[in-house]
Structure formats: C-alpha cells, structure tokens
Amino acid sequence: MARKTGSHSEITGPRIRAEAMKLFARHGFAAVSMRQIAAAVGLQAGALYLYTPDKEALLFDLLKDHMDGLIAAWQEKRGGESPVGALETFVRFHIRYNGERPEAVFLSYMELRNLSPENFAVIEGLRRAYETELENILKAGQAAGAFLVPDTKLATMAIIAMLTGVNTWFREGGRLSRATVEDIYWDMVRKAVSG
Amino acid sequence: MARKTGSHSEITGPRIRAEAMKLFARHGFAAVSMRQIAAAVGLQAGALYLYTPDKEALLFDLLKDHMDGLIAAWQEKRGGESPVGALETFVRFHIRYNGERPEAVFLSYMELRNLSPENFAVIEGLRRAYETELENILKAGQAAGAFLVPDTKLATMAIIAMLTGVNTWFREGGRLSRATVEDIYWDMVRKAVSG
DNA sequence: ACGCTAACTGAACGCACGTTCATTATCAAA
DNA sequence: TTTGATAATGAACGTGCGTTCAGTTAGCGT
Structure with missing residues (x-):
C-alpha cells in the first residue's frame, strides 16, 4: 500500500x-x-x-448523510419523558439541528425531484421515519390526555412545516437569538396542541 | 389590422x-x-x-401573476372584522387560495433564485407585502388584547410556513377534505396565538 | 534509488442548450 | 384576388454539459 x-x-x-x-x-x-x-x-x-459514479450520486449522498445524521442525532436526544417534555425536546431539537445545517435542509426539501425513483424512495422513507417520531409523541400525548389534536398526522405536518420554516427567515446576528426563537416556537406549539 | x-x-x-x-x-x-x-x-x-423575450421572463411572469393574483384576491376578501375574525379569514383564505394553485405556489417558493436580482426584488417585495397583511392582523389583535404573541413578525412567519405546508401533503380525495383541513388548521392557529 | 500505485490532468465524445433569423404559411381586410 | 400583417418554421450559431480515458505526476514502501 x-x-x-x-x-x-x-x-x-x-x-x-x-x-x-x-x-x-x-x-x-x-x-x-x-x-x-x-x-x-x-x-x-x-x-x-x-x-x-455520477452527478446524481453526489446529490444522493448529501441528502442521505443529512437524513441519517438527523435521525441518529434524534435517537440520541430522545428520552423517556412525558409527552409534553418529549414534544418540547423535539421542537428545540428540530430548530437547533436544522438551524446548524441550513444548506443540507434546503437541499433536502428542494432537490428531491432530481433523484431517481429508487433514490427518491430512500430519502422519502427516511423523512417519513423522522416524521413518525413526532407523530408518536403526539399520539402518546393525545392518549394520555395531555394534548388535544383532532388528527395527529395533520398536526405532525403542521408542526414540522412551521419549525422548518425558521430556516427561511432566521439570520445569525439578527434581531432574535436562536434561544429566543426556540422559546417562542415552543410556546406556540405547546398552545396549538393543548386542550 | x-x-x-x-x-x-x-x-x-x-x-x-x-x-x-x-x-x-x-x-x-x-x-x-x-x-x-x-x-x-x-x-x-x-x-x-x-x-x-427570454426564458427567465417566462418564469418571472408566472411568479408575478401569481403574487398579484394572491394579493388582489386577499384585498377583496379582507373585511373590517375583529382581529380573531380577520385571522380566521386569513387562515382559511390562504389555505384555500394556495390549495387551488399548487404549481404556482411551489414555483414561488422554489424558483426565486433563478430570477435576476431586479426581478427577485419585485417578487420578494410582493411577498413581503402579503406577509405584512397577516402581521397587521396580529399586531391589531395583540394591541386589542385578543392575541398573546411575543413577536408578531416571528408569529407571521410561523403561521405562513405552517399554512403553506399544507400543499406539501394534501391530496384531493384523500383522508381529509379541504374544509376539514381548514377547520383543524384554524383551530391550531387560534390556540397558538391565544393567551 | 527505484518501482508502484493512487491522484489527477487535459483532451475528447456526442449531445442539448438558449437564442436568432431568413423563410414560409395563414388568413382578415381591401 | 391581391395585399400585408401575423404566426410559425427549421436550420443554424456558439457554448457548455456529463462523462470517459489515455497519459502524467507525485510520493510511500522497499
């Protein structure tokens, strides 16, 4: 060698x-x-x-690595908390993790259509798995009476869209700090799913 | 002739x-x-x-027409209601109007970077004007004590992201009707901005 | 000092791109 | 029936694309 x-x-x-x-x-x-x-x-x-091997594989690797990293980081973060605690952990985790990787997040939402059907299915599956993590929290909270959500799948999509949207306007050094943004978003989510 | x-x-x-x-x-x-x-x-x-004249002008026309139509439709819809009523009108309007034009909405969020700086500024300005409509509702509600939002700009972005996100998963003929989706989203928004 | 191989170059392949333009077909008005 | 504008063609322009590959460089192990 x-x-x-x-x-x-x-x-x-x-x-x-x-x-x-x-x-x-x-x-x-x-x-x-x-x-x-x-x-x-x-x-x-x-x-x-x-x-x-080709240009598309370069894109796929970037998206795959991002999704794997996202899910792995969440698996490390999640704990055996109460539904409310778990939801707060998720909200703060999602904002923070995605906030640190704006380019990867942007790619993951915009360039999926440039993948072959097989590669698309892989990324889509990983995204669904991640969304299911949130939905399970909502389901558990609904069952325990901690949340009032008429449709957990819809609430999942609404919350994730709202949280991911932070990346479209947040700028480091702007009017609000990351921590403040986290606090306010968590407050909105908490109220939105409460009875 | x-x-x-x-x-x-x-x-x-x-x-x-x-x-x-x-x-x-x-x-x-x-x-x-x-x-x-x-x-x-x-x-x-x-x-x-x-x-x-060229390919970019084709894209710009599509985006400009969409934004003009969106704002014009909202100007027709808005009334002199209470803050809560105005917010409900906005939420239902946004979901419905965008739901009827998924392609234009998709374009408006994904292809802005393909515009020249001048054209980009035009579309960006229109979008800001639309967002300001929602922010003004939130400001009025906050002043009147009907809403409790720590930061109206942030709440504006959060709500719009959440509402626009409907387009990423809603499919005609699916599990939920448009009207039901409207109801549930309005319920979440109402709670999120309440005291 | 030398051989070996990983790392990279630079030219080439065929193809598709956005755009232009001389030419042609189409049809209402005169 | 002639006129003249409108609407569209189809070939061409130079450029850049993704990808391949024979050849060149560089540096570790012996």
Whole structure:
C-alpha cells in the first residue's frame, strides 16, 4: 500500500461534497455543473469521477448523510419523558439541528425531484421515519390526555412545516437569538396542541 | 389590422404559460428546456420568442401573476372584522387560495433564485407585502388584547410556513377534505396565538 | 534509488442548450 | 384576388454539459 500519510483522497472526497453542497444549495442541482464543483475544489472535472459514479450520486449522498445524521442525532436526544417534555425536546431539537445545517435542509426539501425513483424512495422513507417520531409523541400525548389534536398526522405536518420554516427567515446576528426563537416556537406549539 | 378572429396569439400565449408552469413545477426551471415547453404546446422552440423575450421572463411572469393574483384576491376578501375574525379569514383564505394553485405556489417558493436580482426584488417585495397583511392582523389583535404573541413578525412567519405546508401533503380525495383541513388548521392557529 | 500505485490532468465524445433569423404559411381586410 | 400583417418554421450559431480515458505526476514502501 502506497500513499498512506498525506493521502489526498481522504481530504478531497469531503471537500468535493462540501463544495457541492454549497453550490447545489445556492444555485440548484440542475444549474450547477461538474466543472463548477471541480473548480471550487481546485480540480479538473474528470477527477470528480474518482469519488462519485455520477452527478446524481453526489446529490444522493448529501441528502442521505443529512437524513441519517438527523435521525441518529434524534435517537440520541430522545428520552423517556412525558409527552409534553418529549414534544418540547423535539421542537428545540428540530430548530437547533436544522438551524446548524441550513444548506443540507434546503437541499433536502428542494432537490428531491432530481433523484431517481429508487433514490427518491430512500430519502422519502427516511423523512417519513423522522416524521413518525413526532407523530408518536403526539399520539402518546393525545392518549394520555395531555394534548388535544383532532388528527395527529395533520398536526405532525403542521408542526414540522412551521419549525422548518425558521430556516427561511432566521439570520445569525439578527434581531432574535436562536434561544429566543426556540422559546417562542415552543410556546406556540405547546398552545396549538393543548386542550 | 389583420387576423382578428381566430387569432392564434391570444390562445398560444396563455397555453405557453400554462405548459411552462406545469413543467417548471414538475422538473424545476433549470431542468426544463425551451424545446420541451414548445413541444408541450405543439410548437418549435423559436416560436416561443414571439411571446417572451427570454426564458427567465417566462418564469418571472408566472411568479408575478401569481403574487398579484394572491394579493388582489386577499384585498377583496379582507373585511373590517375583529382581529380573531380577520385571522380566521386569513387562515382559511390562504389555505384555500394556495390549495387551488399548487404549481404556482411551489414555483414561488422554489424558483426565486433563478430570477435576476431586479426581478427577485419585485417578487420578494410582493411577498413581503402579503406577509405584512397577516402581521397587521396580529399586531391589531395583540394591541386589542385578543392575541398573546411575543413577536408578531416571528408569529407571521410561523403561521405562513405552517399554512403553506399544507400543499406539501394534501391530496384531493384523500383522508381529509379541504374544509376539514381548514377547520383543524384554524383551530391550531387560534390556540397558538391565544393567551 | 527505484518501482508502484493512487491522484489527477487535459483532451475528447456526442449531445442539448438558449437564442436568432431568413423563410414560409395563414388568413382578415381591401 | 391581391395585399400585408401575423404566426410559425427549421436550420443554424456558439457554448457548455456529463462523462470517459489515455497519459502524467507525485510520493510511500522497499
């Protein structure tokens, strides 16, 4: 085995994904060329194919990694709390985790249609799994009498849309801090599902 | 003046916009070619340039028409009601109007970045004007003691994100009717802004 | 010092893109 | 029936696309 220390491939792969994420998020998957990505990394276009079989796989990897990370982080965070406590944990987790990865979140909502049907199904399945986590909290709270929600699936979609929407307007260093935003959103969600 | 009755241009123009809307919404602006649009209408690509100066203007017209229509429809709907009544009117209006135009709404949220800075500013301004309508309702309700919202701008964004999110999952003929969805969302919004 | 291989280049492939334009078909008005 | 504008064609323009691949560079292990 040659080239262990200082191997470029362990550096170049992540850099390609990072630059691709930035460019896809900024201009859209279809509007970004392999040559643009390569130039951002400092390579010729052909070199990208040492790291990805094609352009779509590059997008898929970004989306898959994001969803896996999201779900794994939530599995670590969730506890055996009461329904209200669990909902608060979810709300704060979702705002914080997504707030730290605006580009990945943006991609995950905008570029799904550029995936093949098979890859689309994978990402869609992961998203559904994540949504189910919230729905289970709502179901448990409804059963325990802690929440009053006529339809848990609808409430799930409403809450997630509301929380994810933070990314469309929140700017670091703006009028409100992340913590304040978390507090206010949690207050709105809490009231929205209460009796 | 020749060609009055049966003039094609009065038919072809709208048909181009309709097919462009469908294709842009389905595949994304950058992924749709002028040749695809032309083929959907039954023309050669060159003929499109009798109706639009370029591809971006086609997108801009669609977005501008949508926003103008949205704001005009709201101006007709709004009345001199109480804050709670006005908020209910807004919630039901937003869900219904956007629900009837899923493609235009989708475009308005996804393809803004394909506009030139000048055109982007126009659409952004219209969107802000629409958001201000909701914020003014919340401000009035807060002042009158009908609502308890720590930050009206934040509540505005949260409510709009939640309502617009309906389009991502609602399907005609599904488990819930439009009217039921309206009712449940209004209930959640009402509780979320209450004291 | 040398061989080996991972890492990358640069040119090329065929194709599709947005846009332009000379030409042609169509049809109302005269 | 002629006229003249409107509506549309179809070929062409230069450009950039995703992807492939033979060849070149660089650096570790021996």
